[in-house]
Amino acid sequence: MRIIRYEEKQSQSPTLAAITDQNQVYPLPFNSLLEVVAEAKVKQIKPVEFIQELIADSLPLNESLQELKLLVPIEAPEVWASGVTYQKSKEARNYEATNGKLDANTFYDKVYDAERPEIFFKSTKERTIGPDGDLFLRSDSNWQIPEPELGLVLSGEGEIIGYTIGNDMSCRDIEGENPLYLPQAKLWSHSCSIGPAILLAETVEDPYQFEITCKIYRNEELVVEGSASTNQLKRTFDELVGFLKRDNIVFPGTVLLTGTCIVPPNEFTLADGDQIEILISGIGSLTNPVKSQVAQTVK
Structure with a gap:
């Protein structure tokens, strides 16, 4: 499981997403990987398991990874x-x-x-x-x-x-x-x-x-x-x-x-x-x- 950030075309805002082993891209309702890790810790499950729960009932993007405008995957302080x-x-x-x-x-x-x-x-x-x-x-x-x-x-x-x-x-x-x-x-x-x-x-x-x-x-x-x-x-x-x-x-x-x-x-x-x-x-x-x-x- 990989995590990316990309620029959403319509809003031009940074969007967090997960990439599955099948290279499908699923947007995530968080601003950063750190938020995902923190929420998984609260739920006492691993981040991968938490992400899998998040995307289980959603559809991947129509765009491929190559079509996205990628940003730094994390804004490292x-x-x-x-x-x-x-x-x-x-x-x-x-x-x-x-x-x-x-x-x-x-x-x-x-x-x-x-x-x-x-x-x-x-x-x-x-x-x-x-x-x-x-x-x-x-x-x-x-x-x-x-x-x-x-x-x-x-x-x-x-x-x-x-x-x-x-x-x-x-x-x-x-x-x-x-x-x-x-x-x-x-x-x-x-x-x-x-x-x-x-x-x-x-x-x-x-x-x-x-x-x-x-x-x-x-x-x-x-x-x-x-x-x-x-x-x-x-x-x-x-x-x-x-x-x-x-x-x-x-x-x-x-x-x-x-x-x-x-x-x-x-x-x-x-x-x-x-x-x-x-x-x-x-x-x-x-x-x-x-x-x-x-x-x-x-x-």
């Missing part, structure tokens, strides 16, 4: 991200920090093996976009890439209530110049996208078997493609969530991105007009065009 959780990520960060000396050891090696993971603040609701929204290139960087990641959707208690796709845009040159520049290398307007859906956690048998694929198109030609699996993760999801919760407030609907294992070739950088497509098995495909001009105001 905060998006956090994890770094150096895969071997590939550690190697890429070392390359940036040492000007290409692949055999050099850095603090990225230390954090990869340390008890404490790297967790950093990535985005806010106002900075995060959904499917088909424009991602912006940072104007003072010459080496930018997408970072396709599995996202954990969390309750206020830090419980994983669902999984989504996240794109943690990154400036490799800024981070490589100085690790203290990490916030600037990661956080700017339209530097994060999530979507297209949330796969309810209770329907996932093994979250370490998600297959992730990233494709980048330029002038409609595929120029970068890579694949990975969450079974390559160095750390567990409970471990990452545990450190995020430590002495911290986790707002309901927070999304925690779990790191990337797909890194484009070192000579590659995103350009205006590129299109990024991230696919994760069971969740769907998150597609965003890339624009070079950063908007002066957040819409």
Whole structure:
């Protein structure tokens, strides 16, 4: 069972909906997944069971999922991200920090093996976009890439209530110049996208078997493609969530991105007009065009 938000054509208002295993779309009488989870908790049943009760006597939309204008599946008050959780990520960060000396050891090696993971603040609701929204290139960087990641959707208690796709845009040159520049290398307007859906956690048998694929198109030609699996993760999801919760407030609907294992070739950088497509098995495909001009105001 997946959850989406879409723009209803007549009212142009955000609408919550459930997608069944048969890809039928059923509108739900709630504004957010959090309300569904809360009501299911009151009824002492699982969210999937509650949703099945809600749609049992209703009809699906006539429109298919592909015909809907999808929005972010949840308006996450905060998006956090994890770094150096895969071997590939550690190697890429070392390359940036040492000007290409692949055999050099850095603090990225230390954090990869340390008890404490790297967790950093990535985005806010106002900075995060959904499917088909424009991602912006940072104007003072010459080496930018997408970072396709599995996202954990969390309750206020830090419980994983669902999984989504996240794109943690990154400036490799800024981070490589100085690790203290990490916030600037990661956080700017339209530097994060999530979507297209949330796969309810209770329907996932093994979250370490998600297959992730990233494709980048330029002038409609595929120029970068890579694949990975969450079974390559160095750390567990409970471990990452545990450190995020430590002495911290986790707002309901927070999304925690779990790191990337797909890194484009070192000579590659995103350009205006590129299109990024991230696919994760069971969740769907998150597609965003890339624009070079950063908007002066957040819409």
